[in-house]
Amino acid sequence: MSGAKIFTVKEVNLYIKSIMDNDIILSSLHIKGEISNYKLHSSGHAYFTLKDNDSRIKCVMFRGSASKLKFMPEDGMSVVVRGYFSVYERDGQYQLYAEDMIPDGVGALYQAYEQLKRKLSMLGYFDEENKKPIPYLPKAVGVVTSGTGAAVRDIISIIRRRNPMVNIILYPVQVQGEGACKEVAEGIRYFNRKKNVDVIITGRGGGSIEELWAFNEEETAAAIFNSEIPVVSAVGHETDFTIADFVADLRAATPSAAAELVVPDKHTLVSRLNQNVYKLNSYMNIYLQEKRQKIEYISKGSAFRQIEQKLKSLMQTVDMHSKTMEMSMLQLLSNNKSRLVKNIEKLDILNPAAVLLRGYSYTSSNGRIVTSVKQLSTGDNIEVEFKDGSVRAAVSDIKNK
Numbered sequence: 190m191s192g193a194k195i196f197t198v199k200e201v202n203l204y205i206k207s208i209m210d211n212d213i214i215l216s217s218l219h220i221k222g223e224i225s226n227y228k229l230h231s232s233g234h235a236y237f238t239l240k241d242n243d244s245r246i247k248c249v250m251f252r253g254s255a256s257k258l259k260f261m262p263e264d265g266m267s268v269v270v271r272g273y274f275s276v277y278e279r280d281g282q283y284q285l286y287a288e289d290m291i292p293d294g295v296g297a298l299y300q301a302y303e304q305l306k307r308k309l310s311m312l313g314y315f316d317e318e319n320k321k322p323i324p325y326l327p328k329a330v331g332v333v334t335s336g337t338g339a340a341v342r343d344i345i346s347i348i349r350r351r352n353p354m355v356n357i358i359l360y361p362v363q364v365q366g367e368g369a370c371k372e373v374a375e376g377i378r379y380f381n382r383k384k385n386v387d388v389i390i391t392g393r394g395g396g397s398i399e400e401l402w403a404f405n406e407e408e409t410a411a412a413i414f415n416s417e418i419p420v421v422s423a424v425g426h427e428t429d430f431t432i433a434d435f436v437a438d439l440r441a442a443t444p445s446a447a448a449e450l451v452v453p454d455k456h457t458l459v460s461r462l463n464q465n466v467y468k469l470n471s472y473m474n475i476y477l478q479e480k481r482q483k484i485e486y487i488s489k490g491s492a493f494r495q496i497e498q499k500l501k502s503l504m505q506t507v508d509m510h511s512k513t514m515e516m517s518m519l520q521l522l523s524n525n526k527s528r529l530v531k532n533i534e535k536l537d538i539l540n541p542a543a544v545l546l547r548g549y550s551y552t553s554s555n556g557r558i559v560t561s562v563k564q565l566s567t568g569d570n571i572e573v574e575f576k577d578g579s580v581r582a583a584v585s586d587i588k589n590k
Contacts, residue, residue: 199278206276209283215274220246220285221293224266229255237262239270239285248272250287258290260301267293298398302405305432309407314414320438321419323451324387326458329356330451331386331418333376336361340394340425340444347448352455358386364393369403374412381416389416390447391433392423404433413437423447550575562587 196204209215222239229235233252238245248270262268272287292300313319330348334340336359348355360379362372373391380386391413392404403409404424413420413436422437423444434440441447552559554571565571569584 198281202276202278202281205281205283206278209274209276212274217271217273219269219271221267221269222246224262224264224268227262227264235262235287239268247282247284248287249284250290254288258301259298260292261304262290263304269293298402298405302398302432305405305407305410306435309410309414309432309436314410315435319414323419323421323439326453327355327387327451329358329386331358331360331376331380331389333360333362333373333380333389333391334393334423334444335364338364338394340392340423343443343445344390344423344448347445348452351449351452352458354455355452356386364403365396365400366403370406370409373403374408377409377412377416377420381418384418386418388451389418389420390423390441390444390451391420391437392441392444392447393425394444395425401431404431406432409433410436421447421451562589 220239222241225238225240225245227235227237233255235250235255237248237250239248240246250272268290269292270285270287271289272285274283274285276283309315332341332344334344341359341361345357345359348357358380360376362376363369364373377389377391380389393401395401398405401424404422410432413422413433419438420436421439421441422431422433423441423446424431424433425443430440439450441450550573552571552573554565554569557564559565559571565584565587567584567587571582571584573580573582
């Protein structure tokens with residue numbers, strides 16, 4: 190080994206890496222295989238193995254590329270990966286640096302659609318028990334769609350024709366392209382914050398799956414599901430369903446159909462109201478006639494006569510008690526009057542003035558009534574009261590019995 194150049198491990202790995210990096214074929218190629226051991230790191234980088242029946246290749250897809258995928262790679266999924274080969278010099282391991290990936294035989298958008306559909310179905314987004322009823326006579330309708338497309342013109346025209354009293358509030362959004370789903374979701378959340386409409390219509394005219402993709406995004410589906418206001422999906426794609434169609438409280442085939450479903454025709458309402466009034470009057474007449482006949486039948490029956498007789502008997506009893514009470518009251522008044530007269534007579538007898546009228550008098554001395562000679566002494570001044578006046582005198586002599 191004398192004289193031979195000795196390389197470090199790193200130098201060898203770097204040399205092999207430079208060869209692979211400069212190889213035209215390995216710098217950009219498409220490889221078909223089955224995904225195995227797929228791991229999405231918290232950093233956003235994806236690590237997996239691409240295999241077939243005979244071999245395996247270690248693969249890495251960095252966050253910038255992984256975040257652009259329209260579907261979620263899964264173990265066992267057959268895919269076509271575009272990327273380049275290089276060496277991870279630390280481990281001396283060559284690997285495929287994936288830049289893009291599509292499902293083999295199925296479009297990436299369709300794969301993403303099916304995956305999201307399964308996920309949301311398991312979460313209960315499509316369950317009937319979670320769907321809210323559409324108000325029969327809305328006062329205001331919120332519309333989340335493009336402000337310039339044919340869809341919004343059709344919705345406004347039909348609502349105005351069917352019932353011009355309904356208020357229409359438009360929240361214009363981008364309905365396709367980057368960020369469209371965020372705008373649609375924000376429009377639905379806006380009406381829920383303001384509480385200024387009774388129902389929301391969201392959608393657009395028809396198009397390819399790529400053009401309709403804003404209504405197949407999870408953010409749009411979540412906004413519809415969490416809306417407290419009923420949402421009608423109006424994506425103009427009659428034969429196929431979008432995710433929004435499954436989540437919405439009501440699905441309309443087109444924006445025009447949504448307007449017809451949400452706002453009833455005023456002429457139809459008036460006609461139906463007149464019919465209901467006529468039916469109500471007819472039912473009331475029939476009902477009243479039946480009740481009259483029933484009352485007439487009962488009034489002629491023995492049971493009714495027994496009740497009537499019972500009432501008359503009770504009325505007679507009341508009259509008798511009333512008469513008895515009246516007589517008792519008169520007797521009570523008479524007795525009290527007699528008692529009063531006797532008491533007045535007694536008072537008259539005891540009244541000093543009455544005694545004076547019979548020729549009697551009474552004597553007082555120093556303001557006190559004299560009832561005994563023992564109260565007086567010779568020379569005391571006295572006053573004798575008669576019925577028509579009084580006299581003053583002095584005691585000159587006292588005789589005791």
